[in-house]
Amino acid sequence: MNPAVFDPSDPTLSGGIPGASRLIATPPGHRSGYVTLLGRPNVGKSTLLNRLLGTKLAIVSGKPQTTRNRIVGVRTEPGCQIVFLDTPGIHKPKEALNRFMVKEALGSIADADIAVVLVAADESIGKGDQFVVERVREAEIPFVMVLNKIDLVAPTKLQVLWEKLHRVGQGALDLIALSALKDSGVSALLALLKAHLPEGPMFYPADTVTDRSLKFLLAELIREQVFEHTREELPYASAVHIAEVDRRDGEEPSVVKATLAVENPSQKGIVIGKKGEMLKRIGTAARREMEKLLETKVYLELHVEVAKGWRRDPKELRKLGYTEEEI
Ligand SMILES: Nc1nc2c(ncn2[C@@H]2O[C@H](COP(=O)(O)OP(=O)(O)OP(=O)(O)O)[C@@H](O)[C@H]2O)c(=O)[nH]1
Ligand SMILES: [Mg+2]
Known part of the structure; x- marks a missing residue:
């Protein structure tokens, strides 16, 4: 199933407790x-x-x-x-x-x-x-x-x-x-x-599955494959940022541009692998999952960059989406 993704521009939903500020009419006893x-x-x-x-x-x-x-x-x-x-x-x-x-x-x-x-x-x-x-x-x-x-x-x-x-x-x-x-x-x-559960209204429209953006979900699918394919420190030293999504319908492939950040050059070498094999394996597996989510073919551009010690650096953390504002 392709989950309906929260649309931040949807006026029925806005900040704080997601969706709580504008309630959707619901019958008594709900x-x-x-x-x-x-x-x-x-x-x-x-x-x-x-x-x-x-x-x-x-x-x-x-x-x-x-x-x-x-x-x-x-x-x-x-x-x-x-x-x-x-x-x-x-x-x-x-x-x-x-x-x-x-x-x-x-x-x-x-x-x-x-x-x-x-x-x-x-x-x-x-x-x-x-x-x-x-x-x-x-x-x-x-x-x-x-x-x-x-x-x-x-x-x-x-x-x-x-x-x-x-x-x-x-x-x-x-x-x-x-x-x-x-x-x-x-x-x-x-x-x-x-x-x-107490009696209460619907907080979200009936077809909403999450408040998370499509970019977030796509980044997570890459991270999942990093966890699957790499060992020791690498899964923990990796973070993914989606720069761009060009979502298409039908036969045309959607284009996803992503960056995989690691903490140092040696991790970059491992995650790319010999002749780029490791990165290819991660990318192929993530692309397949993305295709299920988007229900189109996907062209995934995946680059690796070093963001030195990002796990310890609040500024880098924010850049990679690990910030309370993201909730
Ligand atoms: N055999 C078995 N494995 C399970 C079950 N539930 C989850 N797992 C496995 O346990 C592992 C961890 O599952 P997750 O759902 O990622 O666990 P989590 O609590 O979300 O983990 P964190 O996000 O790291 O806190 C995965 O390999 C799952 O397949 C279960 O009921 N039975
Ligand atoms: Mg979990």
């Missing part, structure tokens, strides 16, 4: 609200967001700290609109980029009607998870504990995890075990959220 998806890195927040929306909106990878920004995903059905917030994994931040990421995640709590705290069944439930629950409790918002990735563990281990989750998640509305990847238990979570 329910709505903001639901933030929180948890440590790699627990499956973005996978769950995509499942809840029935479309690929957020990028996913097997490596932690994939998501860097808060991403709104809107689910509209008769009588109900849920505005989900996918968030970066909460971790101990070292660089300015990581501080931005954690702020994005923790900041979402204040905007939420309900928080969903995810933990992964293939990892032990520990201090990091406890930290997330404590932040939610502090904010005094209702929360649901989700044990994700249950497809990865034996039933006996599940029992032990479940008991631990009960202790860690004291005060939760409910606990739900699910597999976002295998789409098992996700409808139970949805039903629970709907039951606890």
